[in-house]
Amino acid sequence: MIPQHDLTGLILAGGQGRRMGGVDKGLVPFAGRPLVAHVRERLAGRVGELLVNANRSHDAYAAYADRVIEDAEGGYQGPLMGIYSGLRAAHTPWLLVVPCDTPALPADLVTRLVAGIGDADIAVAGDGERLHPVVALIRTALADDLAAALAEGERKIDRWYARHAWVRVDFAAGPAAFANLNTDDEKRRLERALAEEPIDR
Numbered sequence: 770m771i772p773q774h775d776l777t778g779l780i781l782a783g784g785q786g787r788r789m790g791g792v793d794k795g796l797v798p799f800a801g802r803p804l805v806a807h808v809r810e811r812l813a814g815r816v817g818e819l820l821v822n823a824n825r826s827h828d829a830y831a832a833y834a835d836r837v838i839e840d841a842e843g844g845y846q847g848p849l850m851g852i853y854s855g856l857r858a859a860h861t862p863w864l865l866v867v868p869c870d871t872p873a874l875p876a877d878l879v880t881r882l883v884a885g886i887g888d889a890d891i892a893v894a895g896d897g898e899r900l901h902p903v904v905a906l907i908r909t910a911l912a913d914d915l916a917a918a919l920a921e922g923e924r925k926i927d928r929w930y931a932r933h934a935w936v937r938v939d940f941a942a943g944p945a946a947f948a949n950l951n952t953d954d955e956k957r958r959l960e961r962a963l964a965e966e967p968i969d970r
């Protein structure tokens with residue numbers, strides 16, 4: 770079992786938020802609080818250190834993190850670059866990655882990923898149907914391997930996972946728990962749905 774002090778949490782908030790008009794998605798208010806605050810709640814107290822990966826608004830994100838880290842290489846190269854930056858920045862053997870735009874993540878997220886990793890190097894969350902590559906527990910010793918993959922031009926998260934011993938961990942909470950918000954419309958719809966049926970904190 771991976772103890773809490775061997776685990777670093779990483780909230781990916783380094784995107785451009787183009788489908789929301791270029792806003793910093795993690796700071797967009799959702800049900801009265803920034804999206805990043807909801808996601809943070811799933812990790813706080815369950816990891817040794819909590820990192821937010823952001824490429825702007827560092828001061829605002831600092832309120833939600835022990836440390837804010839930038840992408841190791843600029844130019845908005847995608848979430849795999851954010852994951853790499855987290856693997857490099859972490860001082861622990863394990864990194865647990867989540868995106869900033871999934872406010873309804875399962876309450877047992879950390880526990881179940883840790884319980885499900887077994888002898889693998891990567892555990893990826895599934896909702897019973899789809900896999901969610903941006904929700905994963907990853908061994909930080911893979912940082913050099915990911916550096917090499919990025920240098921070769923790899924940018925697809927699941928293709929990089931497939932090179933390693935990885936397992937899928939399905940969550941009973943189902944697809945709604947992994948709903949990620951890309952547009953204002955999606956945000957409003959999920960706010961309404963959660964107001965009618967609150968999630969278990």
Ligand SMILES: Nc1nc2c(ncn2[C@@H]2O[C@H](COP(=O)(O)OP(=O)(O)OP(=O)(O)O)[C@@H](O)[C@H]2O)c(=O)[nH]1
Nearest residue numbers: 782783784785786787788845846847848851868869
């Ligand atoms: N570090 C880092 N994270 C990224 C990058 N692009 C996307 N992400 C993160 O990956 C996750 C999923 O990305 P998207 O849903 O496409 O978010 P986005 O890029 O902000 O939004 P769009 O511009 O509308 O695609 C989010 O948590 C983003 O913050 C990037 O270039 N660097």
